Amino acid sequence: MKIFLNKYVALLLLFITTIVSAQLPKGLTETEKQIISDYQFAKYTMTPPPSVPVRAAAEWEEIEYLVITWQANYDGILTQIVAAGVQECKVIITTQNQNAVTNTLTNAGIDLTNVIFMDRDWDSIWIRDYAGNTIYENQVGDRALTDWIYNRPRPNDDTVPFGHAMLLDIPLYVTDTAPNDLVNTGGNYMSDGLGNAFASELILEENEPGNPYNVSAKTEAQIDQIMEDYMGIQNYIKMQALPYDVINHIDMHMKLIDEQTLVVSRYPQGVADGPQIEANIQEVLDNEVSGFGTPYKVNWIDAPPSTSGNYPDNGGYYRTYTNAVFVNKTILVPTYRPSVDNPALAQWRDLMPGYNVVGIDVDNQGENLISSLGAIHCITHSIGVADPLWIVHQAIPSAPENTSITIEASIKHNSGIANASVFYREVGTTTYQQAAMSLTSNDIWSSDITVQTSNVEYYIWAQASSGKTLSRPIVAPEGFWTIQVGELGAADFKVHTITGPFPNPARKSVRFTFKDVEGPLRVTIT
Template sequence: MRTFTLLALALWLTFGLTTKVHAQYPEWDDPNSLPKWMTPEEELRKHEIGLGFLPTSVPGGPVSNIAEFERMEAVLIRYPLGISLSLVAAMSQHVVVLTIVANQSTQTQATNAFQSAGVNMANVQFLVAGTNSYWTRDYGPWFIANGDDEIAIVDFPYNRPRPLDNAINGHVANFMNVPLFGMNVVHTGGNYMTDGFGISASTDLVWEENGNNQSWVLQQMQNYLGIDTYHVTMDPLGDYIKHIDCWAKFLDVDKILITEVPSSHPRYWAYEQIADYYANQISAYGTPYQVYRVYSPNGQPYTNSLILNHRVYVPIMNSTHDAPALAVYQEAMPGYEVLGFTGSWQSTDALHCRTKGIADKGMLRISHLPLTGIHEYQPHFEIEAEIIPYSGAALYADSLFLIYSANQGTFDTVMMSHVTNHTYAGLLPVSLGDTIVSYYISAADHSGRKETFPLIGPAGARSFEVIQTVLPGDANCDGLINVIDVIATVNSILGNNPEPFCPENADVNGDGVINVIDVVGTVNIILGG
């Protein structure tokens, strides 16, 4: 079911007289890139946005939009840079740095600069194409997994009259040799985030730039990206840009980071309304969002970070607020390496705006709806997952594992087996006395990929609580009372140690001793006595 929020409308009605946004652009003196905002000359050419864009047929379903926190094979940047060489060097140690350059001369300049900075050149690839700016986040590709079991790119009309930037997604698709789909919704990557499970979010800029045709936008988002729930809210920042990555970030399917400002801030009410809104929404996991707040008293762009596989690259400002901001990420994302980088950051533009993750086109993707909350004891819980090797390589049948622990103990392993299509399942054993059960999933395929769910592995293991309600007579703990329970109780009395066995249930008369009286009591329950 397609849904969207009317929060933006409600807030504009309440505060419409005081929230008019006035463009206050930072100073710009970089000759190598157009600014984040439209220049006066571009303002006169706004009618050119989307001209010449070629929509395509919709991808074959089901379609799933890939989240930033899923597996990436590369990061897309542009040279001349909008980020530091030290950041390029750091990223190059772990992923390919796909660098857009205009020509061979620029590629030579980039190579020399990268080598001097200690960049791992074995992980550098160049894409020769013209650009108007270095905002690869804003004009770069959005990735989907489609019904043909392939990774593809969804292109869109970039919300700037910048034809070179707007053509980049076609170049990336050709470079990667992946399908390209064209969704005729004017948009920008800085105003979009998705959870990989059919839920996405933007500010109401997306309505404004598409004639406020909300139902049409929602239909396109569903058709091309598989988005069923689209949270479209006001922009609490109240600045010219109206990009959601200036104040919010999905950290996981059920986690969102939102900027916090002092109560004296003129937009304090707006940030709190947004935080309250998300705290009352349900994530794709069926649980309320865990809302984390990062304190930004002077416009520090801490939410404008990049998640790249097992690392988070956070823009910092050489401020006393940097360390607490990094600590928030570490608390929210256990197991990730959180790294801070300085740069020419603004409150409306930072690290995330100038980088774009490139999904692994052969990813081994594990999709799973975690078991959460409180569950009545049972000897086994079935755990199902969809495991798709987008490389086309076969899975290793003997390397599909459900890895679990009880009461924060050591992890143990059971095999998962094929159910149907891409669905696999395993039985997670639970013993009496287990109250907190944690687990994650691991898989490997013949392409050499090994993957886990969650991506970060055991540090992100999902947990649920187990309780045991006494059910007199249910000696074997299966929730039923029948002759099997009589046999289990007799075996216990005889010292045969039946498994599973719930002594609290077998002790029908509650005297603390299991004996023939309890056997008689169980028989009477069966007979309705």
């Protein structure tokens, strides 16, 4: 025992020296690889799962706090995140140098009213991987956080969720004790708010027999049970790891933007992780359905190469536009250079009308975050609101002319729902009409509206018995869903279905993006 302790202390001191002398990447450093087998990942705090059913929040739901860890060599990137964040919610900054951060933000003209400083030790900037995840008891009840064992030997990072829970007086459930000692990481997790979640098979490898974390070996069924007990995940979709993504975090190549829609990185044919990503998505489409019981919709967004044209299979960084984060009505997207960013940001704005889409450069010479294997989603996390008004609706994509259609939504709040409405208008008009919704059964609210010959834009609004109000999409009335009415002619098809060309003007090649097109598609350019 004494020999082991001496060895462990020596390695830990070596690790601390590494932290002081250099920033930690998203992946393991060589020093961390040396100490990982001796590091004590599992704890003995005996945190049982919640005693009532819980629901893991989706990222597009309303949040109260954006949380980050301040690392000084990324001042510019973090300042832009805070500038956008304080317009939407409160921002909690973990730092031990509040004065310096205050000066940086103040000099940037940022009002600190919505900024909260948490003076706490930390090891790295990658808070997505080690912060807690918001859950709600009985779907919309009391708020809590669930924290897994962080898959890095970074002891200070692993206690940050405890700091958040203490600061905000929020219950914290931790999967750190056998048989529930689950190793997991936030970059490899996405939830739809309905009990479905995505991950890579890294979650299996990190908890299998012989794992390097010295946690109890678990079968896939046991992992699934822990995720259900602590987070309410009932369908845990796991995809094959990618050959060139060395950290195997799904947020580096895909993003769930609503209950049924995925945004996925696309590479040129046969390049880098493109073939495996395509195979994984096809596997999902062939074997899984959304929480609505319908196939997932997939929107592909081009992954940019380096300025010299390199992708991850020939020395390029893992550049991606899917490593974005929702902050209520704002979406923060990593950017690289205007020639590739402009079409990507245009695509994001087309997919998410009404949202404030903000690009933040992660590939500049002074603050090259992407070279450390992460981007914007990786260095941010969030904590949901204390009293969620939860609206779930499957958008209606099309309808025949001159017909009545039924719009339904599941609407819940802890105090109950007082009333709800559908607001709708014909495309090209400015004034919404209001149609009251009626409670039909089991929190399902419904209303019938009549469409004529023009496409219709609509959103859903609800008021809780407590007086709280919220819309879905959360950006309404500026953002909305669109019903395409009748059979589209060529002009309407172009306006509502085709985005592009990108780039414009073009040289050697040109690209168009097609939205909501099912079945075979033949394109002829003359």
